[in-house]
Amino acid sequence: MSAPADGRTRDGRVYKTLRTAHLERALALAPADILYQENRYDFDEDLAEQVRPEQAGDLRCAWLVARRGYEIVEINEPAAIDCVRRSAVVLAALLVSDLVRRRRTRIVTYAIGNLDPRTLPRPTALWPRLGRYLDLVLARWVWRRVDRVAFGTETARQLYGTVFGIAERRGPRWTTVEALPAVCECLLDGTKVPGRLLFLGDLSVRKGFDSVLAAWAQVRNRMPYAVLTVVGRGALLDEARAAARADGRIRVIADPPRDVVHAELRRASVVVLPSRRQGAWREQVGLPIVEGLAHGCTVVTTDETGIADWLRRYGHGVIPAGSVGELLAPVVAEAMRRPLDPGAVRASLPLQDSRLEADAWLFSREVIALGAP
Known part of the structure; x- marks a missing residue:
C-alpha cells in the first residue's frame, strides 16, 4: 500500500479476520497498514498482493502497532466478542506506548453488530465460562477506549445504546451511516x-x-x-x-x-x-x-x-x-x-459507498481536532 506524501503511514487497521471485501475497500481508502490474524475463504490473493496486509498474532500485532506510532487505529467493534481479546491487547500496548511518547492514539471502530453479547450461549465448563465473562468485561473496557464509532445500521446503534451506552459523558462520539453500497x-x-x-x-x-x-x-x-x-x-x-x-x-x-x-x-x-x-x-x-x-x-x-x-x-x-x-x-x-x-x-442507493463515507468520518483529522459529535 502506498504511503502518504511525507513517506510514512500514519494510520493502522487491526482486524481479526480479513476477507476480499476488506481488500477491495482498502484500495479506495486512505493509505493505512492492515494487520490481521486469519483470512476468510473468500480471500483474493491477487488483491492481497496489491494491498499487502500483514498477518500477525495478537502479541506481535500489539507490538507492531505500539512501535509504529500510528495517529489513528481502527479496531474490530466491541460487540464482536470473538475479536475483543485481540483489540484489548492492542489497546493495552498503545496505552504504554502513548505514555512513553506523551501522546494519545485515536481509536475508531465501525459497528454493525446486532446480537447482544450478553445473550450468547454460555459455556458449561468452568474455564470457558470464565473466559466468556472476561470477554464481556474487556468489551466494555474496549468500548470506553474508543474515541469515534460509525454505526452502519440503526439496529447496531440501538444495541450499543442498550448494552454499552452511547449517551455517557465519557462515551465515544458517534454517527450513523446506513450500510448501503453505491452503484457498481x-x-x-x-x-x-x-x-x-x-x-x-x-x-x-x-x-x-x-x-x-x-x-x-x-x-x-x-x-x-x-x-x-x-x-x-x-x-x-x-x-x-x-x-x-x-x-x-x-x-x-x-x-x-x-x-x-x-x-x-x-x-x-x-x-x-x-x-x-x-x-x-x-x-x-x-x-x-x-x-x-x-x-x-x-x-x-x-x-x-x-x-x-x-x-x-x-x-x-x-x-x-x-x-x-x-x-x-x-x-x-x-x-x-x-x-x-x-x-x-x-x-435508491447513495452516490458514495456508505462504508467509505463512514471511514472518511472516522479518520478525519479535522473532525477529531474539532471534537465534533
Whole structure:
C-alpha cells in the first residue's frame, strides 16, 4: 500500500479476520497498514498482493502497532466478542506506548453488530465460562477506549445504546451511516436476465442455503422459465452439486474469481439470502445483499439483517426468520414475477459507498481536532 506524501503511514487497521471485501475497500481508502490474524475463504490473493496486509498474532500485532506510532487505529467493534481479546491487547500496548511518547492514539471502530453479547450461549465448563465473562468485561473496557464509532445500521446503534451506552459523558462520539453500497461501475456493460435467481456466498445453514434448495421446487413450478444460479462454496456445496445434477435449471459455480461474481450479479434479477441465527452468529448486513443492491437486483432476505427496515421501505422482500419455511417460496416467486426496476434500485442507493463515507468520518483529522459529535 502506498504511503502518504511525507513517506510514512500514519494510520493502522487491526482486524481479526480479513476477507476480499476488506481488500477491495482498502484500495479506495486512505493509505493505512492492515494487520490481521486469519483470512476468510473468500480471500483474493491477487488483491492481497496489491494491498499487502500483514498477518500477525495478537502479541506481535500489539507490538507492531505500539512501535509504529500510528495517529489513528481502527479496531474490530466491541460487540464482536470473538475479536475483543485481540483489540484489548492492542489497546493495552498503545496505552504504554502513548505514555512513553506523551501522546494519545485515536481509536475508531465501525459497528454493525446486532446480537447482544450478553445473550450468547454460555459455556458449561468452568474455564470457558470464565473466559466468556472476561470477554464481556474487556468489551466494555474496549468500548470506553474508543474515541469515534460509525454505526452502519440503526439496529447496531440501538444495541450499543442498550448494552454499552452511547449517551455517557465519557462515551465515544458517534454517527450513523446506513450500510448501503453505491452503484457498481461494472453495470455499464450488463443487462438483467428475467427469471434469474441468485444465491451468492457461503453455502451454509446459517445463510439459509438449505431453505433455498427446499423452496426451489415450488419456485420452479410457479416460474417455468426460472433458473437458480448458486455462486460460492461452503458446507453444503455437495448438496448444491447434487441438486444441479438432478435439475438442469440449477447452475453451480464454485468459488469463482470476482469478475465472474460480478457477471452473475449483473444478470441476476433476484438475490436471495434467507439468513437465520445460529449459535453466536446473526446476520449483520449481508455482503450478498449489499452486492445485489449495487447491481440493481431485487433482494429477498429475512428480518435478521440490520437493514431490514430499509429494504422493506424500498420494496424488497423481507421475511420473518421464523416463517422462512412457509413464506420463502411464494415471496421469491413473486419477486421474480415482478422484480423491482433495476434503475429504481440503483436510484435508491447513495452516490458514495456508505462504508467509505463512514471511514472518511472516522479518520478525519479535522473532525477529531474539532471534537465534533
